[in-house]
Amino acid sequence: MTHQAALDSTRDRIVAAATAEFAAHGIAGARIARIAKAAKTSTERVYAYFSGGKDDLYRSVATRELAAIAEATRLDPTDMPGYAGRLFDYYAAHPERYRLTAWSRLELGDAERDADDPMRKSAARKTEQVRQAQKDGLLDPAWDPMDILVIVSQIAMTWANLPDIPIPAGMDRDTFLAARRAAIITAVERLFPRHTCPRD
Known part of the structure; x- marks a missing residue:
């Protein structure tokens, strides 16, 4: 392994350990010492990579997580039901990734977020995508773009926010989740129907 590869591997282990730590304990409750131990490195090494300490490390984790969500869910303003389904999936x-983003909403108020905050930048990009789709006649312009994003996201994440709901007797988990997914897509479809191109 090259020196650079070793450095990248250490940093990747730190970020992975920090992701688990922040998901479990939040930002305030996370501990650099636990992160270092889980990453099989020293606290000094963690600070060498993230000189801004815990806040710097959380920003890196949040940025990576938002990129993963964007890749996995792919916002398409002309198909909000499909987007809701991908968020649910x-x-x-x-x-654990839901808990990670939930901690951010709980612990970081708007006053604490600067212009480079990854959550704020992600929301701004998505809002602009929705606004452009409305201008292009592909999505109902009567709604505020932020309302569309928040409502769809909250519907999609309803069951992620209720992890302790028991699965009915005689139903396996996959069947239960498929039914919840179908309900979510139906709800979003009624609010924000898919845009279909008219046939020639």
Whole structure:
């Protein structure tokens, strides 16, 4: 392994350990010492990579997570039901990632977010995509773009926010999740129908 590869591997382990730590304990409750131990490195090494400390490390984790969500869910303003389904799938497969983003909403108010905050930048990009689709006649312009994004996201993540709901007797988990997914897509379809191109 080259020196650069070793450095990248250490950094990747730190970020992976920090992702698990922040998901479990939030930003305030996370501990650099636990992150270093889980990453099989020293606290000094963590600070060498992330000189801004815990806040710097959280920003890196959040940026990576938002990129993963964007890749997995692919916002298409002309198909908000499909987007809701992909969000549901992502958080059903990665419940710890829901906790990670939930901690950010709980602990970081708008006053604490600067212009480079990854959550704020992501929201701004998506809002602009929705606004452009409305201008192009592909999405109902009567809605505020932010309302569309928030409503769709909240509907899609409803079950991620209720992890303790028991699965009915006689129903396996996959069947249960498929039914919840179908309900979510139906709800979003009624609010924001898919745009279909008219036939020639």
